[in-house]
Amino acid sequence: MHEGNSVIAPPAACSRVLDRTELPVDTVQLARFLIGKMLVRELAEGVAGGRIVETEAYPIGDAAGHAYRGITPRNQALFLERGHAYVYVAYGSSFMMNVSSETPGVGAGVLIRSIEPTDGISIMQRNRGTEQVRDLARGPGRLCAALGIDRRLDGIDLCQVGPLWLGSDGQSADEIGQGKRIGIIRAADSPLRFYVRGNCFVSGARALNR
DNA sequence: TTGGCGATTGGCT
């Protein structure tokens, strides 16, 4: 339905970087705010990235959140001021990327689940080992693989142009849907997942109707 | 020091 967005949307590299003061100081609001924004990765081979079409909020006190049991060496980036990257490994082989979302010392974050590729398609195809554009960054593990995101980027500031940053191309987001988060056990019923309605680059179609 | 557990993915039925 919205396949044309990848053609219509300006390249992520033309975005202006988000200023931290623009980010809502609330995890759930930030998850909604980030829909339609750009995620830009700068690599030696060039720029790759796209439009954020799916996020999940893991707010303060959320039993499903990695910050729930307090700060540890793994999750300390979640406790940085909003707008920093938290990258971790899930299931042994998939990296996941979050945006820290609260004030310094408070642990919470927004999981970036999917982007609609706009820049560096060939770079992402190589990183993912597939030609299928729809599958390049649909899902949190695929997204990180496509953009070459790993623990080395844990803790970096996303509100500053660099290896990985958040941008805005000035376009308003399409209609935003909201539903249950995917793949968790605890607090599974909270409607903390946000996505662009009808966008084919959103993951978890199966979970939509649960 | 160790055992269990995932905010997933991809291959196979």
Add this chain to the structure above:
DNA sequence: GCCAATCGCCAAT
């Protein structure tokens, strides 16, 4: 749709 692979992290021993 079902299920195995995979391994860093951390709570409990």
